[in-house]
Amino acid sequence: MNDKDLQNLVETVSLESFGKPFLHQAYFNARLRTTGGRYMLSSHHIEINKKYFEQLGMDELIGIIKHELCHYHLHLEGRGYKHRDQDFRLLLKKVGAPRFCSSLPDRPMRSQSKKVLIYACKECNQIYRRRRAVDTKRYVCGKCKGKLVLEKELTKD
Known part of the structure; x- marks a missing residue:
């Protein structure tokens, strides 16, 4: 065509x-x-x-x-x-028109991130779960302004 x-x-x-x-x-x-x-x-x-x-x-x-x-x-x-x-x-x-068009077969869907990063505050032990890495030199705890450290990295199945 x-x-x-x-x-x-x-x-x-x-x-x-x-x-x-x-x-x-x-x-x-x-x-x-x-x-x-x-x-x-x-x-x-x-x-x-x-x-x-x-x-x-x-x-x-x-x-x-x-x-x-x-x-x-x-x-x-x-x-x-x-x-x-x-x-x-x-x-x-x-x-009879569609509101959205179908997705193309050759275009893969963006999958959810498989990893979860667990950060903790050294001062008050506040826990933060994030999918993206946090710059611990730049960001601090939102509760007490203490230093953040990466506790562990979990991966989902």
Whole structure:
């Protein structure tokens, strides 16, 4: 699928799902990494991440197009086009568009940190659990301003 095919698809989906024409441009943007698509407020163009089509197929692509067209049509009508607006959420439901796109299979999920660092204050024995290391030369106990020391490092299974 190329940009011309995408433009035709967006125009078709707009007429079928919204009953309104799409009068601007839709194209693939290879630089999009964390999102399926985006609606540009200033130019009214729609950019789509081609990886979503390649890895998840036509149904996912149409869902992303519907989502971006919700932003497009509401913005042009002067209604609430942002994710938190009720107009936007109602239109998403009406046309069957997803609120969020699926995650890509080739992009691994960021896993929770497996280690836990236990720090203790030398003065008052206050315990601090952290996932990231604390600079003990720079930071002190929040309770008594005493010196912090690394007690132990735990790893979760």
